[in-house]
Amino acid sequence: MNITRNNVDALNAVITVEVSKADYAPQVSKALNHYLKNATIPGFRKGAVPMSLIQKQYGKTVLLEEVNKVLQENLNKYLQQEKLDILGNPLPKIAEDFNWDSEDYKFEFELGLTPTFDVDLSTIKGLTHYKIFADDNMLDEQVTRIRKQYGKMIAKDTVEAGDDIRGTFINEAKNIDSPAQITLDIFKDKATADKFIGKKAGDVVTLNTKGLFEDDHQLMDYLKVGHDDVHGLDVDVDFKIEEVTTSEPAELNQEFFDKLFGEGNVSSVEEIKAKVKEDAEKQFATQADQKFLNDVTESLLTNTKFDLPSEFLKKWIQSAGQEPLTPEQAEAEFAKSENGLRYQLIEGKVMQQNKLQITFEDLKAFTADMIRKQMAQFGQTNPTDADVDGIVARVLSNQEEVKRLSDQVMSEKMLNLFKEKVSATTKEVTYQDFIKESYGE
Template sequence: MNITREQVDALNAIVKVAITKEDYTEKVEKVLADYRKNASIPGFRKGAVPMSLIKKQYEKAVMADEVNKLLQDSLNNYLVEEKLDILGNPLPKMTEDFSWDAEQLTFEFELGLAPDFKVDLAAKNNVVEYKIIADEALLNEQVERIQKQYGKLIPQDVVAEGNEVKGTFTNEEKGINNTTVVTGDIFKDKKAAKALIGKKIGDVVTFKTKGLFDDDHKLMDYLRVAHDDVHGLDIEVNFTIEGIDAVEKAELNQELFDKLFGEGVVKSVEDLKAKIKEDAEAQFAQQADQKFLNDVTDFLIESTKFDLPAEFLKRWIQTVGENPLTAEQAEEEFAKSEKGLRYQLIENKVITENDLQIKFEELKDFTAGLIKSQMAQFGQLNPSDEEVDGIVARVLSNQDEIKRISDQVMSQKMISLFRDKVKAKSKEVNYQDFIKAMYGEN
């Protein structure tokens, strides 16, 4: 057997694999001998079927199978030995005059090669690393929410100012059908708030969405409208009243504090706000980190220039699914996946050049942290090490879970690396301003 490579250009190559009869004859003969031992053909005793008959029936198929195995093994070994970084899989080139009876069988494969490029993490950029602050307005809002949540609901027959009104927003044309609870103070349009006053269960109030809230994003929460649809949304929605409650707010006393955080952890309203601030900003930090990672990703894709073996990849895309694609369909799929492929190549280079590795102990520690956090949400604040270790072992016995958690750990490593090496601007914002920045709004 002989393998040669022709370099078409920097991103494309053709590998030729020449196989002679000596390379596969012995294996074919062995398989045919096994067939003969077990063949049951009328007129012959088992194991006594003439080899000529066995060859006539099976030789071509066996030969094709053995040659294909040899091809795959030799081609894979060649790619490893030559350290060729390929994209997709080798594509066989069809030869019109190919014959299985030839003394030498020659197969050709097209290769798409990964490009050579450099990643400059320190390049000039417009990336902003946000620190989200829980401001006084948010803290006051959360304190009031807690008071209402742990307060007493008193059913009412008629809507009065300050009542909580449960109902369903609907609009058939936009497919809106969302049950929620509203209070008059959520509306920017004071006429909308007044429209609820005096209404009873079963009444329907019609609202115009344009200018209904002080922030169009609230339409996402109350109407379950997608972000792309909220800006300037100008339709009418019906709100069918299903429940009316007056809220007697819970007192901000030690009994409430102990119920929320455990005995003696919080002792005053100031402590309560500090706890809310700590918890909120921890959650905000996760969102800010994700935006930072996304923005650095976009920056690296934009600033790292390299060519791809595009025509090869489009042909390869045509072949990889259960059903072959047309050239036009493959073109569309390539356009959809190109950005992801570029970042995958960039990410792999960043990981390799900065020796970002994940150790099993890191996976265990990260998983333990996740489990403790989840248990705390259900009131288990001090689980034993044995209990946590047992759950960790069960989670990490699942390969899908290992992959999912490994991705999370690697994301954290990438964020730490980018924070250290990418020259981003730092900016403190409140949560509302962060939401606007996240969606590219001023």
């Protein structure tokens, strides 16, 4: 067997595989002998069928199968030996004059080659790594929310701002009969909320659905209206008030502190705020890191220039799925996936240049830490090492979980590398300012 490669250009190559009779004849003979021993053909005893009949009935099929096996085995071996870094899989070139009646065959395959490029993280400029802090307003709001959450519900005669109102939205013509628990801040306009002020249980407030909420999709939640009907819905609905309640905030005393954080762990409002601040800023740090990771990714995609074997990849996409695609469909699919492919190549290059690897110990440690955090959320703050190790072993026995966790570990390693090597300005902001600067909201 003879295999040669012709590099068309830096991104495309053609491999020619020449298969002679000596390369496949022993396998064909062995397969035909197997048929000879096991074939059941009317008029002949099992094992007594003439080889000429076996050859006539199965010869062409066996030939195709065995030549293809030899071809694929040697092609794969060649790619490994030559250490060719390819995109997609080799695509066979169709030969119009191919003749299976010949004893020697020549096959050609197109290859898409991975582009050669480098990634220089030091060239990335102008990025900001946010450090988000919980300001006094946020801490005061959180304490107020916690006090209300653990407070006592009190029945009221009339509605005031901030009350909870239980009732039913009704419109017989639209078959709306939807029980709901509301507060007045759900409505888009203050004028709508003001209609409820001073009302009592048994009173009915008539509302128009057009612009009732900030988002029309909320009509689905409160009125149980179908998605196709919510956009621009313009009908009157009655809200029949059935109960008015308010929450009396929990008293800030030691009993409340112990209920929230365990006996003796907190003894003042300042200590509650300190714990809320600590927990909030841990979550904020995760969001800030994700924003930084996204920004570095975007910068790498913008500034790392290299060509792809685009035409080859479009042809490969046409035949890669379960159902073949038209050239137009493949073109659209390539356009959707190109950035993802580019970042996979960039990420792989970054890992290679910086020798980033995932060891089994890395995976175990990451999984154990994740499990301890999850157990802590359910009150199990001091699990034994044996308990955690047992859960880790079960999790890592699932290959899908291993893949998912490996991606998370590598993402963490990439983030730490970017923090170390990418020049960025650190900026301290409140959470509200972070949202505004990041997303314009």
